[in-house]
Amino acid sequence: MTRDTTESDQEFVTLAHGAGGGAMRSLLDELVVPQFTGNGAETGNDTLVGLPELDDGAVHPAGEGALVITTDSHVVSPRFFPGGDIGRLAVAGTVNDLAVMGATTPTALTCSLVIEEGVPTADVERVIESMAETARQAGVPISTGDTKVMGNGEIDGILINTAGVAYVDREQPVPDAGLEPGDSIIVSGSMGDHGIALLAEREGFDFTGALESDVAPVNDLVNVALDAGRITAMKDPTRGGLANALNEMAGKADVGIDLTEESIPVSGPIASAGEVLGIDPLSVANEGKVVMGVTPEDAEDVLAAIHTVPGGEDAAIIGQVTDDHAGRVVVDTGFGRRYLSEPEGEPLPRIC
């Protein structure tokens, strides 16, 4: 689409509106949240975690318990990438949003496919198989869905939406906003793998040392962590990475976060590739990781428990919550302190 230069950019949707950063939040705050809440659209329902909280999912009372609900659409390109594919991403993404809400045993997932006419059936088959395998790994049934086909050129390849629902105890959900001063911040493993691997693949870079996406369900790992101690807040650091997740958590709880740079796990190959690409591994998507706040007296126990879970070997305590510099994340680099600021969003589109 060509545009008059006299027209304001704000009148059209831009890639930034889908990048998970500030532009997207403005769109949500100005357009979506006011329409979907407060004027009767949110009816009667004494929602436990609602849209205005902008958490990883919503929580509604149901019978004696509660329902945790979440959804993501996946448009990643290419559809097969080092370490995974769009099908694995679609299942893990939704399982993980439920998990970081504290719902580690999903009741079911939905699977909605939108496919471009002319896509090889074998590709669809491979993607479906990958979804099935990832669902088995996460222990969740996929029990309903939808299939649409759009004409050639009307959609690029395959789009998958998954929604997930879990029936849980009312006390079970863990919000984004619960950080308390003194809490330890734990990440479940190395940062930046998915985003950097995808960017490198797309740029056609040939790095020594395999760069692979970390895409995986984390519900098992989160379950073990929940059993080991008191988790006050939790997110999956997807679009915008760790920087985005921690800034959000700090802002919502009105606390500060102090990190020690050398304690943040980043693999050697990812760090090198990030330097070559000019991309900070802390500001790109992870698709198989968790970041959580843990009550200080439980932090070592939770860390030890995570270390026992496959995929949790590199978990680390990376910092503490403070009542200084509320809403901001500060990194001690060893040479000084700098803000880890909120990224504008993912540097490239179609990363997830």
Next chain:
Amino acid sequence: MTRDTTESDQEFVTLAHGAGGGAMRSLLDELVVPQFTGNGAETGNDTLVGLPELDDGAVHPAGEGALVITTDSHVVSPRFFPGGDIGRLAVAGTVNDLAVMGATTPTALTCSLVIEEGVPTADVERVIESMAETARQAGVPISTGDTKVMGNGEIDGILINTAGVAYVDREQPVPDAGLEPGDSIIVSGSMGDHGIALLAEREGFDFTGALESDVAPVNDLVNVALDAGRITAMKDPTRGGLANALNEMAGKADVGIDLTEESIPVSGPIASAGEVLGIDPLSVANEGKVVMGVTPEDAEDVLAAIHTVPGGEDAAIIGQVTDDHAGRVVVDTGFGRRYLSEPEGEPLPRIC
């Protein structure tokens, strides 16, 4: 995409795979259902209505009750059409799949937007407002979602996925497969409005008499019907219309259905437009209608109850279930009897 004529068409996804008819069912039967069930993907969970049933949604036990879950992606073109828009369609579509499962009070809906870069923000705003208004009408909160933007040319306009979940009593769900010989078949109103209105609009035909989509939530109407008598089976006759829905219901219950053509409500303008377009109003999508089987002794009560609900004024008993010609639908035209066969699917793509 250009293809070698030597390549078999079956190796590529075609528009028919998304049309709601036989090609789509083959894809589901051969590729999706076997992968998602039976090899461990469906874990432990004693599902009440599972994927193999291919009903309007799935039902899982949850606490003392059950969860009804459904999803649809909407890609309708144009995004604003006579009688509605893609936002109204996305909310009504999912509310209606829950309703025909017997779940007339949804717990919540999700809203996942995928937008093409360059779409006017005002269009997104109008669509969101329409979703909010339709949600208010249906009495359902929209409490979580996702927003992705794809590059110009990577998706045509706006795509909306909605998923819906309802917590219900275990006895509440109404399956597709429950028809019993003797049951009356009731439709809640005129057939073919959505499909014919969309086709006419897209062809640029100027018909006298307004052709409008019927898109609307039917959960209220279904609720009133459920209170008035015993409903044995229910569907929303969307892609493939009444013909598709009834053939599916007859096949699943292994019964026959006898219809009287003159009792099937089709509005004058829709009938005329259908003739000009060469399209049978019984074989195109409705987006605000229900078709149900009702125990014969309750049929008049249910019909009378539906007549009292706005949108139910034209409801009619259109036929009976029989143990003859199992799996097939026969129409008495007044001059003779013919099969109402299962359509290949919607005649045009992007109708919903």
